[in-house]
Amino acid sequence: MTNKKHELPDVFKDLAKNVIRPPLLYGCGRREDELKRPFVGIANTWTELNPGHVHLDKISAKVKEGITKAGLTAFEFNTIAPCDGMAEAHEGMRYILPAREIIAASIEIMAKVNLLDGLVLIGSCDKIVPGLLMAAARADIPAIVMPGGYALPYCYTSEAFPEEKEFAYPEIGKFVAAWQGGKISEKELQKVVQEIFTGPGACPELGTAMTMQCMAEALGMSLPYTAILPALSDQQFYFAFEIGERLSYMIENNITPSKIMTVDAFKNAISVLLSIGGSTNGFLHLPAIANELNIELPLEIFDELSEKTPQTCAIKPNGPRAINALQEAGGIPAVMKNLGRSLFLDVMGVNGKRLGDTLKSVSIYDREVIRPVNDPINPNGGLIVLKGNLSPRGSIVKKSAVQDKLHTFRGPAKIFESEEAAIGAMLDQEIEPGQCLVIRYEGPRGGPGMREMAFPGHILQIFGLGETCAMITDGRFSGTNYGLLVGHISPEAAEGGPLAIVRDGDIIEIDLRKKSLNADLSEGEIRQRLAKWKAPESKYKKGILSWYSKNVTSAHQGAVLKSGD
Numbered sequence: 001m002t003n004k005k006h007e008l009p010d011v012f013k014d015l016a017k018n019v020i021r022p023p024l025l026y027g028c029g030r031r032e033d034e035l036k037r038p039f040v041g042i043a044n045t046w047t048e049l050n051p052g053h054v055h056l057d058k059i060s061a062k063v064k065e066g067i068t069k070a071g072l073t074a075f076e077f078n079t080i081a082p083c084d085g086m087a088e089a090h091e092g093m094r095y096i097l098p099a100r101e102i103i104a105a106s107i108e109i110m111a112k113v114n115l116l117d118g119l120v121l122i123g124s125c126d127k128i129v130p131g132l133l134m135a136a137a138r139a140d141i142p143a144i145v146m147p148g149g150y151a152l153p154y155c156y157t158s159e160a161f162p163e164e165k166e167f168a169y170p171e172i173g174k175f176v177a178a179w180q181g182g183k184i185s186e187k188e189l190q191k192v193v194q195e196i197f198t199g200p201g202a203c204p205e206l207g208t209a210m211t212m213q214c215m216a217e218a219l220g221m222s223l224p225y226t227a228i229l230p231a232l233s234d235q236q237f238y239f240a241f242e243i244g245e246r247l248s249y250m251i252e253n254n255i256t257p258s259k260i261m262t263v264d265a266f267k268n269a270i271s272v273l274l275s276i277g278g279s280t281n282g283f284l285h286l287p288a289i290a291n292e293l294n295i296e297l298p299l300e301i302f303d304e305l306s307e308k309t310p311q312t313c314a315i316k317p318n319g320p321r322a323i324n325a326l327q328e329a330g331g332i333p334a335v336m337k338n339l340g341r342s343l344f345l346d347v348m349g350v351n352g353k354r355l356g357d358t359l360k361s362v363s364i365y366d367r368e369v370i371r372p373v374n375d376p377i378n379p380n381g382g383l384i385v386l387k388g389n390l391s392p393r394g395s396i397v398k399k400s401a402v403q404d405k406l407h408t409f410r411g412p413a414k415i416f417e418s419e420e421a422a423i424g425a426m427l428d429q430e431i432e433p434g435q436c437l438v439i440r441y442e443g444p445r446g447g448p449g450m451r452e453m454a455f456p457g458h459i460l461q462i463f464g465l466g467e468t469c470a471m472i473t474d475g476r477f478s479g480t481n482y483g484l485l486v487g488h489i490s491p492e493a494a495e496g497g498p499l500a501i502v503r504d505g506d507i508i509e510i511d512l513r514k515k516s517l518n519a520d521l522s523e524g525e526i527r528q529r530l531a532k533w534k535a536p537e538s539k540y541k542k543g544i545l546s547w548y549s550k551n552v553t554s555a556h557q558g559a560v561l562k563s564g565d
Contacts, residue, residue: 030073037073038117038251043107043132045081045123052124052209053081055200055232056148062237063120063146066244072251075114079106084126084208084452084478085169094449096127097476098548100288101561103131104138111139118251120243124148124202124231129212130285133221136257137292142250143257144243144350145222147213149231151201153322156192160184166322168205169197170480173458180462201231204323205316207480211278212285217332218269219289220260220349224358228327246350255352258293264344266290268355270302271343272335274309274381276326277318277400280477280487283383284450287558299394299556303385303515310376311400312338313369317480318382318400321369329366337362338370386486386510388518389526390472390498393490393556399512401482409470409484409510411436413502413519418442419475422456426463433468436508440499441536442475443492444559448540448549454478457485470510472517474499474555486510486517490556494535501529 022035042063046056060076067074080099087093111119118141121132129145136143153166160183161174172192179189202209210228217227223246229236249255266286273282287297313319313335315326326335336343337359345356364370371377382400387393399407411434416422422439425431437456444450453475460466461483470484474492477485491497498519502508507520519526540546551561 034073037071038248039114040067040072040074040118040120040247041110041114041116042067042074042076043110043119043121043135044076044078045103045128045132046078047081049086050081050083050125051151051197051200052083052148052202053128056122056124058232059122059146059148059236059240062240063122063243066241067120067247068244069241070244070248072118072244072248075116077110079103081123081125081128088455093451094447094545096452097444097450097559098544100127100131100134101548103128104134107132107135108138111135111141116141118247119143120146120247122146122148124209124213126208126212126281129209129216130289133216133219133289134292136221137261137289140256140258142247142255143221144247144250145216146240146243147216147222147227147229149201149229149233149236150204150210150323151231152198153204153324154196154198158184164320167196168203168207168316168322168480170203170205170207170478171316172196173462177462199231203480205480206276206278206318206323207478208279208281210323211273211282214276214278214332215269215273215282215286218272218336219265220347220355221257223351224333224349225331228323228331230324246352249352250350255348255350260348260350261289261293262347263295265347266295266297267301267305268336268343268347270305271309271339272332274306274383275311275335275339276313276315277311277382277398280383280396280398283396283488284476284555284558288560291558291560297558299385302383306381306384309339309342309381310373311378311380311382312371312373312376314377314400317482325366325369329369330362330364333359333362334364334370338364338373340373384512384515386512386515386517388516389521389523390502390508390517390519391489392498393554395472395486395489395517397484397486397512398477398481402484402512403467406470406484407512409436409508411470411508413438413504413506413508415502415504416440419451419453419456423459426456426459431463431465431469433465435469436510437469437471438499438502438508439471439473439475440493442473443489443494444552444555445549446492446494446536447475448538448545448552450476450555450559452476452478453485453487454481457481457483470508472508472510476555484510488555489517490554492554495554496530496533496535498526498530500533501526
């Protein structure tokens with residue numbers, strides 16, 4: 001709430017509005033009539049360094065057309081958009097999660113400084129869409145998220161993959177394994193490298209990018225049917241243009257993100273996340289977005305909903321079909337129609353309708369892709385929360401991507417103090433079948449940056465260890481990983497969580513049925529070891545990672561920055 005004591009008198013406000021600001025905008029080439037209309041900021045995450053965002057200038061141009069047609073004045077500005085794939089295998093991955101905070105803060109600053117009346121937020125990829133939603137919540141002015149869509153899947157037919165014909169870029173590890181196994185030639189592998197990313201858009205699977213585009217729609221912050229569209233398709237341009245008229249109505253009626261992203265809307269989004277078997281990173285980002293609205297989303301809510309939400313979709317990496325299959329089956333509206341009365345139907349979306357009214361006209365076109373709730377793929381959600389003496393505050397596993405025979409696991413720990421150490425051991429063939437790889441000090445604070453352990457997870461599969469080994473970490477995994485990979489362990493090792501005191505050879509027990517993660521150690525032994533533990537020094541002494549590690553909270557809280565209270 002604004003403190004009236006520190007507000008300037010109205011005469012100064014009028015002076016700023018009518019005399020000080022207009023010359024700056026005239027200097028930008030604006031006309032007098034444009035300055036009399038509501039101002040809409042287009043926060044565009046366009047960049048030439050990311051295929052998920054390389055086309056967003058074209059989407060923004062169509063959004064501008066619609067905004068102008070609706071009698072509003074559009075002002076485009078940009079913010080950063082780092083790609084997880086470009087950050088793999090070097091320290092750049094430490095910057096990916098912190099980038100979410102920078103994206104949110106940069107848009108918040110532009111909205112507040114320029115007294116914007118509305119926002120259109122355009123983005124596609126992993127931490128970028130959550131950052132857009134966090135910014136919308138902070139600014140709390142009428143806002144619509146325009147997802148950037150997906151790249152078409154790569155079509156490939158080979159005896160090496162008898163059951164698959166469509167592939168997404170993160171599956172390139174499968175081709176590496178096929179080459180190592182003599183199933184395809186090096187020349188063929190190079191051909192795949194050049195062709196597997198077919199064009200602009202996000203990876204065509206339920207990795208974090210498409211998961212979070214789906215979450216924006218499930219929260220009501222995107223127009224229905226916009227979460228899953230081919231990039232630069234006619235449908236995408238149509239919806240981009242329509243945003244102007246819809247946003248005009250929202251500005252006129254003061255329909256803001258806080259009125260859309262309610263507790264019930266977040267519970268709906270979690271149900272959709274569980275039903276489609278989306279990325280584990282949804283468990284990280286949804287609490288962070290909710291935090292901006294002073295809404296608490298503890299992992300217990302995810303766990304409770306996971307118990308009663310069936311997994312109805314098996315889209316890559318959980319199954320053989322690419323994301324276009326889900327679009328053709330009816331998209332997110334069809335998923336929500338399928339969940340029906342288990343959702344909160346009175347919530348409102350940016351389309352101005354109650355969810356219940358929106359779903360009345362929705363059809364489900366393919367029951368093989370979106371299975372009925374009474375005949376699901378799994379009776380429970382694709383993502384589950386594990387607790388135990390190694391993760392008192394929770395950890396996350398993508399159950400839908402774990403082989404049935406690994407739903408229970410017991411094996412000796414193999415300890416690594418970093419991702420690099422784990423990869424080195426795997427490449428040196430030091431891992432034995434049945435071991436549990438423990439990668440620690442990779443959490444939000446300890447990393448810093450909570451790097452995704454995508455490479456270790458994929459290498460485990462490439463080396464044929466994914467059938468017998470488990471991997472646990474206070475870091476996170478990519479939405480594209482599969483196998484018994486447990487991440488987001490809280491509290492993290494750098495905070496003095498129990499993961500910090502596990503030793504080589506300690507027996508690790510994982511039970512997905514009981515939703516437990518434990519070391520075979522007594523409480524007394526854990527206490528004794530923790531009493532001798534000393535926190536390691538921060539790896540970074542300056543720059544954003546130093547600032548981030550000092551201010552970030554635990555993964556179970558969404559890895560948000562500490563408040564200034």
